[in-house]
Amino acid sequence: EDQVTQSPEALRLQEGESSSLNCSYTVSGLRGLFWYRQDPGKGPEFLFTLYSAGEEKEKERLKATLTKKESFLHITAPKPEDSATYLCAVQQRASNTGKLIFGQGTTLQVKP
């Protein structure tokens, strides 16, 4: 069964303290792995898509990487405005549907 597991569930950082969020996945053929940011009560905001092992993408203080079994979201020198829940999701290659299978998310709090 396709599954996505994110760790840790919650993470508290001081401003400027870099860290990484983990997303482990099991999928029968990966079409893409997606990272989203979600603020409380809002819709998920698209961050990155990764397609193959070894791929990396960056946006401001965020960098996403992908291996055959997991993805990492590295946050460098975070600021309080980076506080949010970060969601990882996978999409199957074989299916003719683009449905996303989400992990439970990592809630990040960055203190000034």
Place this chain on the structure above:
Amino acid sequence: DSGVTQTPKHLITATGQRVTLRCSPRSGDLSVYWYQQSLDQGLQFLIQYYNGEERAKGNILERFSAQQFPDLHSELNLSSLELGDSALYFCASSPGETQYFGPGTRLLVL
């Protein structure tokens, strides 16, 4: 702003009632997805439409149904509502693989 709009933002209703949630996708996107987000289940895929046709179903209850109209907007109908249906309902649209989510409708069933 993702370009996906959802109405209403909030909905409070009673058990046994029926409600309709509406979604307008981004201009040009043919695919529309519906997801449910509850505290204990996370984001769960419900159903997908592509250019008016149902493409895939997830764990959608028989009490729930959806459709996509010729102008590509979509509606999710929830009937015989139960307390456990209280959740955030998101619509997403996609031009291909990446999905862009709307702001959601928060449903509270009392």
